[in-house]
Amino acid sequence: MNLNMKLSATVLCSSLISTVVGFYLGHSSSATTATKQVPPPLVQSETNANACSEPNSATIALAENKPDVSTPDTPPKEAAQATEVTEPPKALMAKDLFGQLEEALNQPSPYAESIQSALQAQLLYEMSHNPAALSWAITQFKNGLSTETGQILGALLGVIQDPEVEAASIELVEGSSSEEKIAGLELMARLGIYGEKQRSHVMKLLSSETNKNVMGAALYALPKHPTSPQETTQIINTLKPLTQNDDPELRRRAMIAVANWANDREKLDPVVDALKDNSADVRAGAAFALAQSRYSDQSVASALVDLVKNDDEDWVVREIAWQTLADLPMSESHYKIFEKFQAELDASAEVETASTTEPVAP
Numbered sequence: 373m374n375l376n377m378k379l380s381a382t383v384l385c386s387s388l389i390s391t392v393v394g395f396y397l398g399h400s401s402s403a404t405t406a407t408k409q410v411p412p413p414l415v416q417s418e419t420n421a422n423a424c425s426e427p428n429s430a431t432i433a434l435a436e437n438k439p440d441v442s443t444p445d446t447p448p449k450e451a452a453q454a455t456e457v458t459e460p461p462k463a464l465m466a467k468d469l470f471g472q473l474e475e476a477l478n479q480p481s482p483y484a485e486s487i488q489s490a491l492q493a494q495l496l497y498e499m500s501h502n503p504a505a506l507s508w509a510i511t512q513f514k515n516g517l518s519t520e521t522g523q524i525l526g527a528l529l530g531v532i533q534d535p536e537v538e539a540a541s542i543e544l545v546e547g548s549s550s551e552e553k554i555a556g557l558e559l560m561a562r563l564g565i566y567g568e569k570q571r572s573h574v575m576k577l578l579s580s581e582t583n584k585n586v587m588g589a590a591l592y593a594l595p596k597h598p599t600s601p602q603e604t605t606q607i608i609n610t611l612k613p614l615t616q617n618d619d620p621e622l623r624r625r626a627m628i629a630v631a632n633w634a635n636d637r638e639k640l641d642p643v644v645d646a647l648k649d650n651s652a653d654v655r656a657g658a659a660f661a662l663a664q665s666r667y668s669d670q671s672v673a674s675a676l677v678d679l680v681k682n683d684d685e686d687w688v689v690r691e692i693a694w695q696t697l698a699d700l701p702m703s704e705s706h707y708k709i710f711e712k713f714q715a716e717l718d719a720s721a722e723v724e725t726a727s728t729t730e731p732v733a734p
Contacts (some may be wrong), residue, residue: 462504469495470512474521495519496528506532510540517555526555529560538565545573552581557589566597579610584619591625596632596666615642623649624657631661640667644675647693652686655679659689663696674699681709691717 405457473491476484488608498505509525516522529537542562557577560570570593578588591614611633614626629645634640643665646658659679662672680694681684694713702710 387482414684462502464493464507466498466502466505469498470521470525470639473524475519491518492524492528500532501526503536506534506536510536513555514544517551526559527562530559532567533563538563542569542573545577550586553577553581553583553586557586557593561593561595562591566595571597575607575610578614578666582618584622587614587624588625591622591629594629601635603641604633604635612642615646620649620651620654623651627654627658628661628664631665634665634667636667637669637671640665640672645670647675647679652689656686656689656692657698659693661714663699663707668700670701670703673697673702673706674733675701677706677709680713 387608410468433716469491473488474497476487476491481487495509499509500506509529511527513522513525516525529540538560540557544552545560547553547556557574560574574590574594577586578594581587582592591611593605608630611626611630615623617623617626623646627646631640631643634643640662643658646654646661649655649658658706659676662668662676676693676697680690680697682690690713694710694717697706697710
């Protein structure tokens, strides 16, 4: 029995030495180009030498396929600490996906759009199901508001209904820079959370802010929602001055906001008046806004008809006014003008179709 155990130990020791030497020789050829891959020199301690010459109790236990009782097990506390040290961070998957997304954005390919969409979907799932990944993503978003990947993170965060994301939007709105305020307002609008807290921040900016981009983002973050009659009046009074702003785009957005909140003809006056604005974009925006309004009457229909029948008006403005008119009660005279313009649209479509199908002369 003792002879068999010694023989087994000797065989094991020989196999171990052969393996290490073989590994060393197999990698020695790449030592000049990758020195970090070369294993450290084999140092045979006194214990190892004795183990090969005379098997100890651990070797005998291994040869007999028995547990080694000579070495105590790692204490449970130390084992737990080792696990904590080697465990990957909770946000590691999100970081990896974000890194892949940045790489895909910087290296366009024929499949770039599909790859980016897939990575964004995976990243959104990780952010939605992993609180640590969500916190990490919010930090990354705040640190890269103007970057392309930061904007992508903002869009993804906008579909996650989470108190931490909501708090981040308010924190940014209260920021000192215009960039922070715009990012916070856009995130707030995407979230679709229109509580009193959010509305008070938006109204404060609309009444005190001078940066037109911030004001435009604030208008975007103020869709219609239930409020008291008194608060509705306050909101309309805050919006009215913006309908006279010298910036056409800001006027256009203000018209849409007023139409969303107006609940009588008087409050809708700025929008109806904007149908005569000197900017075609504002006139088109006003016509579109009237389609969104909760209030309409024959005077509104008359103002729209004036646009539709004006041959000198921009064609797009006339068409938007015509589309809005379709949703309003019309008098007989209004309906005739509506039909006439529809005939013009049909004729224009036939001419365009004929020009695209006409055979090319050889």
